[in-house]
Amino acid sequence: MQMVQETFDDLGVPLSDVTFVVVDLETTGGSPADCGITEIGAVKVRGGEVLGEFQTLVRPSTPIPAFITVLTGISNAMVADSPRIDAALPAFLEFARGAVLVAHNAGFDISFLKAAARQTGHPWPGFAVLDTVRLARQLVHRDEAPNHKLSSLATLFGASTTPDHRALHDARATVDVLHGLMERVGNLGVHTLEELQSYTSRVTTAQRRKRFLADAMPSAPGVYVFKDSSGEPLYVGTAVDIRRRTRTYFTASESRRRMAEMVGIAESITPIVCATQLEAQVRELRLIAEHKPRYNRRSRHPEKALWVKLTVEPFPRLSIVRQVRGDGAHYAGPFGSRKSAEAAVFAVHEVVPLRQCTQSLSARSRKSPCVLFEMGRCGAPCIGEQTSEEYADVASQAATALIGDGRDLLSSLRAKLDTLAEQERFEDATSLRDRMLALVRATARAQRLAPLSSAPEIVAARRRDAGGWEVVCVRYGRLAGTTVTPRGADPMPFIEAVRATAEVVPEPTAPAPAAHPEEAELVLKWLEAPGTRLVTMDGEWTCPVGGAGAARAQLEPMARRWSDFSEPWGDVAPSPLERPPGALRAAH
Template identity: 65%
Template sequence: MEIVQDRLGDLGTPLAEVTFVVVDLETTGGSPRDCGITEIGAVKVRGGVELGELQTFVNPGEPIPAFIQSLTGITDSMVRDAPRTAEAVASFLEFAKGAVLVAHNAGFDIGFLKAACAAHDLRWPGPAVLDTVRLARQVVSRDEVANHKLGTLARHFGAATTPDHRALHDARATVDVLHGLIGRLGSVGVDTLEELSSYSSRVSDELRRKRHLADGLPSAPGVYVFKDERGEALYVGTSVDIRARARNYFTASEQRRRMGEMVRLATEITPIVCATTLEAQVRELRLIAQHQPRYNRRSRHPDKVWWLKLTDEVFPRLSIVRSLGPDDLAYAGPFGTRRSAEDAAAALYDAVPLRQCLTRLSPTRPTSACALADMGRCAAPCTGAVAVEDYAVTVADAVRVLVGDSRPAVAAVRERLHALSEGERYEEAAALRDRLGSLVRATSRSQRATPVREASEIIAARRTPRGGWDLVCVRHGRLAGSSHSPVGADPMPYVAALRACAEVVAPPTGPGTSALPEETELVLRWLEAEGTRLVDIEGEWTCPVGGAAAAHQELAPALGWAS
C-alpha cells in the first residue's frame, strides 16, 4: 500500500513540559472537617526550573492550639490580620491553575483544600495529584532510608531546604524530593506524566527491563505485533501512537493479567505504520486471522462466520452454512454465532411459511405433512398439494425479505408481537422481538454490504483532526490501499497515486471470497461515517428503499445495538 504519513506527537506528556505546583499546608489539627488552615506554601516548577512561589498565612477563624503553635511556630497574632480561608484558597487555586498538584502525604493537604472549597462555595478544579510519599515508597527502599518522612527524604536527596513544619520551607524541600524521584524513575524509562502517575511497585523489575522493546517504535498510527523468541505473534493491536501505546504495557496502567504474561514472553515488537485508522483496523484483522495470536481473545477467527441462505432446489428452504456460492438464491449475514443465525431463520419463518423440513422434496413423490402444516406455519409442499409455481411465490416473498423489501415481514412479526403483549405473554414477545432483531440486523448488513462488495472500485476521502484528507481505495469490499493528503496539498495527485498502487482484487464468487466479511463491515462503517466523501466509484452503490436498514435503526435502541 502507498503510504503518505504525517507524524503525530506522543500521547504522553513529557515530564519536562509538565507544570507542577508543590504545595504544603499548616493547619490547626488533623481533621479537615473540624480544623482550619493556618498557612499555605507553594512552589511552581517546570522542567526543573522554578517559575514562582506563593506563601500566605491564613486566618482560620479559630484559636490555634498551643501544641500546634509549638510545632509550627505559627501563633494567633501572626494570622490575626491574614486573609480568611476563602480568599487564601482562591488565591492558591489561581496560582495553581492548569498545573499538576504535588504534596508529601497528599491526602492530608488536598483533603483540607477540598474541604475549604466545599465550605466556602469555591469550585474544586479536580487537578491531577501526585503524592511524593507514595511514590517514594515504591522507588526508595528501606535499605536506603529508615522511613519515608519528608525530612528523611530531603536529607537523602540533598535538598537545599530543610523542612521545619513551615509551609513554604516544606514545599521547597518537597520540590527537591520530587526532582530526585523523577531522576530515579528516568533511569527506568519513566519520562511522561502518564507513566509517572501510574507507576507502581506492582510492575516487576523484569517487566521494566523490557521497556527497551518500545524505544525504537514510531510515534505514528498503525499496528503493533508482540512476538516471542521464535518470531511467533503473541498479540496484535492498533493505536494512533504505536510507541506510546506499547510503552503502556510496561507500566501499572496495564492491569490485565494475561497481558502481563504476554509481555513476559515477548522479545520484540514489530510496528506497521498505517496511513489511516481504517488501514490499521484492517491490517489488525488480517494479521489476527493469519496468525491467530493466543493473547487476542476477540476476532481470532474472523473467517469463521455463519450465513443464512435459501437453498437452490425445487422447493427451496433455509439453510445455515459456513460459506456461500454464486448460485445461492438469497442470503443474510454474516452471523458471529450459529445461534444468532437460527434466531434469524426462526424470525423469517414467523413471517413467511417456508418449509422447515430438511428433506429434499420431489414434486412427483408426495409425503405426509408435519405438525407445522396443521398449524398453518408451513405451505406443506411435501404433500403434493402445492405446485412448484405456487411455492415459488412463497420463496419470492422470502427473497424480498432478504434482499429487497422487508417491510411486510416486519409488519407481520409486529402484529404477532402486539398480540402476545396484549395477552400478557411477555417472555414470548421478548423472544420474538430478539429473533426479529437477529434477522433485521443480518439482512441490513448484507443489503448494505452487497453493493460495496460488487463495486470494482470505490475511492473515498475524509478530513482528519490533524488536517488534510484520509484517502481509501476499496475494491470488491476489500481495502486495496490507503493514503493521506497533507494539509494544504491538492489531494487529487494523492488519489491518482493511491489508485495506481492499490492492490488488484479479483471479483468475488460469493461473500467473503474477496475480503473477510468483517473487513468489508469495517470498510462499510468507514464509508458510511459522517464526513466521508465519495470521490469516484466504478459500480453502483444502492440500498433497497424498503430494506432492513430502517427497521435496524428502529430496533437498535431497544436491543442495545450501536446504530
C-alpha cells in the first residue's frame, strides 16, 4: 500500500470526507510487460454515496487469447471499434483526479495502469492506493469466508452486484466490500484515511481506542510521559513534535510488543514543552533517572556509573568505586558497567606492575609474596622487596596514563599485542585489545569531561535554522538554563536573563560533573558541535597533550574492521592483530 498524502494535517482526513475511486481492469494476461488492458471500470464514492461511474472497453495492441474471452466474455470483435489505451487512460486519470484509488489485489491493477502511463507518455499522478485484499486478510477470518477472493467477500458483505470478471461489475462489488471493511475498522477506532492506510491487526483494539490521549498533545518539541491510572510514569520519551510522535504509539508504525503492552496500561500522557532539543534530551534523562519507568530500558540507573580509582596510600592500587571523593586520588571513568571497568583495570595491570592485593600494606606486611612477584608483574612491596619511593614511580605511571599522557602505557600495550599476534595467540590478543579499548574509552571520556565538570559557568549559543539563537547555560557540567532568542533580536538581553535565572549548581567533587555523566555527555556533544559559539566561560577548556583521544581514534577502527589491513598504528606498520584470527596461519 502506498501513502503519499503528505499535506494531511496531524489529525488526519475523516473517512467520510475522502473521495475513493474503486477501479477494476480486465486484461489479456497476467503481466503488464507483454499484456494489455481490455476494459477499465471504476466507481467514484464519498461518504457512502456513489458520485459517478466510468467504463470503457480498450482495444489492445495484441489479440485477446481465447481463454481470456471465455473468462471475461470480452472478444476481439467487441473491442474492434473501442479506443486505444492512449485515449482511454487520460479519460480515466481525469475521472480519478484527486481521489484515493481502491482495488481488490491492487498490485495487479495499479501495475497495469502505471505501465500504460509509461507507454503513452502520461505522468503517473502518485495516487494514494488502498488494497481491499490486504484489509480483508486482517479483518475477515476463515470461519466467515473460505478465502479472500472478491466473489467470497461480495457474498459475505451482501454486495448488490455479483462479480463476473467484467470491470464495472467487479468495481461495483468492490465498493460494497470496501464499505463492509470500513464499517469493521470503524468499530475498532479507525476513523481517518491515514489510520485506514496503516491499519494492521497487530495494533490492538485497546491501542486504537486510546488514540484520543495523543489528540490533546501540543505540536511542539519536548518530552512526553505516559502514566498509568495512579499517575506513575510508565515511559518517558522525547519528540520534535509531541503530538505527531505520541500518535504513532496507537498505529501500525509502533511494532514493539512492550510498547503495545505499555499503551494498554496507560491512562494519560503528560507533555512537557521545551525550548530546545538539548533541554528535551536532558529532561528525559532526569525523569528516567528519577522515576525509573518500567518500560524505559536505557538510562534508568545513571547513579550506578563506576569509576576506576588509584588509591591514596603508601602503596596505591587500582579499585573500582561508585563515588568520586575529594581524597586526592586519581579517577578514570565513568564506566557504564563493571565488566568494562574491570577490563580497563586489567589493561593497566598488563604493563604496569601495580600490586593487585586488596589489603592495606605497611612497609612489610607479609612473609611471602603472591604469584605475581614470581611472574614479574609486581615488585612485592608486601615483603619489603620494593620501597614506597620505588613503588611511587610505578604508581606515577598509572596516574599519568589515567589523567594525562598515556602514550608510554599504550605503546607498551601495543607491543604486547603485536607479540601475542605474532605468536598466533589470537584469543589472548583479542582479549587484550578489548581491555585496551575499554581503558582508552574511559580515559578519553574523563579527559573530555574534566574541563566541563570543573567550569563554574559556560554560556554558549548556536544559530537556529528558523533564525535567532539557541542559548544554553552550563554549570559544572549540568544544564542550568536554556532559551531561544527571536529572529532578528539582540541576543544579549536573553543571554543575561538566562544567566540570572539559571539553576544554582553546587560545585561537585572533581572529576565528576554535577549532573549524571550521561547528561554531561549530552551537553558536551552540543558544545562541541559545529556552529556552537562560546559566549562567556568561567574556567579553562584544556585537553592533555598525548591524551587518550588519539589512541581511541586508532583503536576504534581496528575494533570494527578485522578485515581491513590498511590502518597502521600511527607511524608504525600495521599490527598483526588487525588481521582476522587465522590469517597469519593461512599465509604460512
